[in-house]
Structure formats: C-alpha cells, structure tokens
Amino acid sequence: MIELCGISVSVERTPVLRDLTLTVGAGEAVGVTGANGSGKSTLLRLLATLLSPAAGTGRALGSALGSRECERIRPHIGLIGHSPALYSRLTLAENLRFFCRLTGVDVSAVGAALDAVGLGRSADRPVDRCSQGMQRRAELARVILTKPTLLLLDEPHAGLDTGSAGLVDAIIDDVCERGGAAVVVSHDRARLDVAVDRVLDLRAGSLHDALPSATVVPGQGLR
C-alpha cells in the first residue's frame, strides 16, 4: 500500500522530512506521533499526493509519488486533515452529495451515512451552522461513502465526543478489513494504541518505532 525509501520533503525550502523510510502493507493501520512541527501533517500530505518528494522514492497504491501516475490513485485516497474540507454555505447533505458525484458514488447512500455518524437529523443544516464536532463527523460520513483504499487521518479523535471517537476506530477497521491501509497521526497515544496495529514516532525528519506507552503503577509512578 505504501513504500517510502529515503524520502526527503522540504516545505518553503526548509527540510522537514529527511531520509524517511516507511512500509505499510494491505490491511495494516499505522499510527504516527511526534512533537509539534516534526512533520506529521507533511507526511500525510506527501501520502495524499499533495506534495512531491525532493529526494528518495515513494509509492502509494502502486503509483510513484511526485509523478503523473498519482492522478490514478487520488480517487482512492481519503484524507481528513486538521480543518474540515466542507463547503460552509452548503448543507451537510449537499456537501456529501457533491463528494459522491465527484467520486462516482450513488447519492442515495448519503442519508444512511449521515445516520451512521449521528447526523441524520442535521442533514439540511448548513455547515457554517454546525459545531466543529459535527463537521468532523460529516467528514467521517464522507469516508464511509467514498470507501477509500488508503485512509489518512490527521488528529481524527480531536474534538469528538466519546461515541464519535469510537466511530473513527470502526472506520479504520473497515478500511483494513477491505484490504486497504490507514495512517493515523495523533498526539493521543492511548487512542492510537486502540486504533492501529503499530505506532511510529517522527523525530528529526524520519520515523522510528515508538516506545511502548508508559503505564502508571499505583505507588510506583511511571514504568
């Protein structure tokens, strides 16, 4: 699904990713943690084919990153970034019908997708009158509808209530069960440990195995 070898990416001429290597197989969900500014969102943008590598070789869903082959895989990539990618003047249902038409999905599935994320009663509400959490859930509905093969999530649990956070995990599981893959960026290590198969730490521009989560033993502090 993903194969990155010796990848470097610069943003505004500043090197962000350096000699980065990553392999993600079919059915696998990988979590990425790292300090603010370490390059996690940049890595997702690279995988979403929105940035090109300055050096190294990378493939996603079989296409070479930074090449024209990427046009072929874009419909199969689902990205939920920091800010909701929704048209603020359109209603939730209008937004989802728009994405369905872009990706060739039957628009009659929109109602069920909104129900699945608990937004069935808000279908006709314009996005600019929805809370941030509702907008996040609408993005999850978009992913439910478009069924991406490669799912890229940036802080997907942020701003969601406990029930909706479980939805994120279910969507990741669905992608993996269909033979796809997911890369999930999060500062919430406890949630990541539940949602993904392994966690990597982005440090000094490249990925390293993350240390096991710290466990607190009463009376003994951190172990």
Ligand SMILES: Nc1ncnc2c1ncn2[C@@H]1O[C@H](COP(=O)(O)OP(=O)(O)OP(=O)(O)O)[C@@H](O)[C@H]1O
């Ligand atoms: N538009 C931009 N112009 C210049 N530098 C940028 C731009 N966008 C990002 N950067 C720089 O690229 C680096 C990586 O940013 P990125 O957003 O990928 O980090 P991150 O690990 O996702 O951070 P956070 O945890 O805060 O979301 C940062 O040092 C940031 O300052």
